[in-house]
Amino acid sequence: MSEILEHPLDPIVYKDTQTLILGSFPSIKSFEKNFYYAHSSNKFWKILEAVTGYPVNNLDQKLWLLKECRIGLWDMIRECRRENSLDSSLEDEKVNDINNILKSFISINKIAFTGRKAEALFKTHFSYLDIETVYLPSPSSSYAAMKFEDKVKAYKNLLGYM
Numbered sequence: 417m418s419e420i421l422e423h424p425l426d427p428i429v430y431k432d433t434q435t436l437i438l439g440s441f442p443s444i445k446s447f448e449k450n451f452y453y454a455h456s457s458n459k460f461w462k463i464l465e466a467v468t469g470y471p472v473n474n475l476d477q478k479l480w481l482l483k484e485c486r487i488g489l490w491d492m493i494r495e496c497r498r499e500n501s502l503d504s505s506l507e508d509e510k511v512n513d514i515n516n517i518l519k520s521f522i523s524i525n526k527i528a529f530t531g532r533k534a535e536a537l538f539k540t541h542f543s544y545l546d547i548e549t550v551y552l553p554s555p556s557s558s559y560a561a562m563k564f565e566d567k568v569k570a571y572k573n574l575l576g577y578m
Contacts, residue, residue, distance in 0.1 A: 418497045420508070425452060427490035427517060428479070434486040435526045435575060436517070437552070440533040441493040441509075451475060452489045457557035459564060460530065466568040467577050487575075488524065490517065492534040514542050528552050528574060550574045 424447055429436065445455035453460035461472040470481040482489065496509040518524055526548045529535040535551050552574055553559065553567045562570075571577075 418499055420495055420497055421447075422495045423491060423493065423512070424450065425491075427488060427512075428452070428482055429488035429490070429517065429521050429524075430483050430486070431521070432486055432523050433488040433521055434523055435528055436488040436490060436521075436524050437528045437530060438514075438534045438538065439489075439491045439530045440537070441491050441496055441498070451478075452491075453555065458555050459557070459567065460555035463555055463564070463568055463571050467571045467575060486523075488521070492537040509537065511537055511541050514538065515545060518545065518547065526550065530555055 421441075423441065425442060439452070442452065443455045443458070446452060448454070461478060464470075464481060464485075464487075465472045468481055468485050470477065470484065472478050472481060481487075490512065492511055492514070493509045494512045514527075524547070527538065528550045529538065530552050531554050532551070535549070538549065553562050553570050555567065
């Protein structure tokens, strides 16, 4: 069995963040690069670039986009076991305290999930919270059922950029 991994990243949330985007748990590449959605085949940042019109060529630009667009990032899982970067390999999950972050950042009025695993964990542990939730199509290259352009349209609509 694999070792227990602890989430290596702090949430990225600003005092005026309105939408908190939650993934499940960082990929192996995100661990290595110490930042969210760092795998080169993951299209998360390119989707946000297309949605907002802001460039995402480096860390500073990504952080600026999040701040400017009032978007926060975090993950549902605080620790788990895993065999690879796929959500299906995650086991023995312990969740982050989503309720506490919402109390600390009262401007957050929407939670968006970038994976079904994150959405399911939220529904299991936090369904009592009175907050709007939306499911964003997975930006992972392993979700090839939807074209990039269609993912951009869905993100625009669900994040309120239409």
